[in-house]
Amino acid sequence: MDSKISESLPANAEKQRQQTLPSDVEKQQLRGADVEKAPSVHPSAKTIDAFRVELDASEDPKQLPTLRKWAIVIVISVSALCTAFASSCASFTEDGIARDLHTVREVAILSISLFVEGLGMGPLVTGPLSELYGRNIIYRVSYFLFFVFTWPVAFPPNIATFLVFRFITGFCSSAFLSVAGGSVSDLFENRKVASPMAIYTISPFLGPILGPLVSGFICQNVDWRWVYRVLLIWQFAMLSLLILIVPETYEPVLLKRKAAKLRKTTGDNKYWAPLDKRDKSISRSILESIYVPFELLLYDRMALLLDIWTALLLGILYLAFQAFPIIFEGKHGFSMQQTGLSFIGIGVGMIIAVGCQPLWNRYNARVRKRYNGNPPPEAGLVVGQVGGILAPIGLFWLAFTTYRGVPWIVPIIASVPFGTGIVFIFTSVFTYLVVAYRPIAASAMASNSALRSTFAAVFPLFAGQMYDRLGTVGATALLAGLTTLMAPLPFIYYRIGHRLRQQSRFAVKT
Structure with missing residues (x-):
């Protein structure tokens, strides 16, 4: 889930474009070249960029019809x-x-654990590949593999095959939690991107809530294999729509394709795009995408603590898939499908958080005006402050209403502020990591994704033992206490984040 979102902001796309610009030596070579101005070049281009291609208005993904962009x-x-x-x-x-x-x-x-671990590791490969080959080919190939490798999961001959292919399908499908957000920023201007980005951002959060809701109904009435057969049908429908509707939107790749087309049609090999000047191999990019995120976790305490905070929350969310059956089936006598419906409270909280986006947009506009359009990264932590309060409130409320004598609706209502708090916290931390660590924004998000996925994979494994020993009240209160310990982070960083960034090897200093 993550992640998500690691390429979901324009700042990261801008970073990628800057990395692919020609070097100083290449610029000197171009200055000395005797070239004629080409008609496909942007009017403001200088002589040294005479054969560097630019997108026309009709080729810019941001100029697509609004209805097409929303589709x-x-x-x-x-x-x-x-x-x-x-x-x-x-x-x-x-x-x-x-x-x-x-x-x-x-x-x-x-x-569950192996699939989530695959989700965390996949972006380390799909991220660099998308920078070189574009987003669309990554979508189609990864989703096709996601579909194909789900068949052994739906029809497993043994447990080993089932578990191995659960990990592989998680790995293959991870592009939509890491690369896909970049397509949203490709399509909309900065001032218009907030609403479509909010729609995309809520999807990875609602998915884990929808999973037990649907599987509870299926498993109570038919064979468990039908859960994965339904998934296969959904995958096939989405793969078809991806092929038919979603075009390539990544500007560096569009420029590279245009330059190649001009070279072929004109016979002039001088036309070039920034990706043509790329001197970094794909293997080196993948190695860096693996190395730098873990270097950030080891040497930057500020990023590490924020990553642990989001990892703890995602771990608790996935632990709930084991805890809610204990709470609602054991205490209130729920059936399997009724227990699946108990997750609606968290989902409602997440939808409320997305519904608050226009309010946050207005707040952010006032903040930008106060700082003359250039607010510090810490300004975005206000959303996390609200979420940091809501999440433990929801968990404590849930913990002390799990008694058998308390009506079942009360703990479900208690999960609403927890769901709202999760979205607020993730939104705040993602924004902060991208802005505060702008030079290595992709790596900052990759480190967050790796740690989140590890927690989400591990927490469900000890949920049963923890709830057996501590009881529903004690175990849930323990989780609430952990989130309370982390809640001061956005308040602390809001006050001293600027000073901590000056001491960081990775963060921006302004």
């Missing part, structure tokens, strides 16, 4: 929703898997 956003968002759904739809299949594949429930729970 693309919806297809991408629903594809991301399907990916996140696949991570949690296994939550009610464990008993059937343990019975039919001759294993124990604890091993069956790995179906």
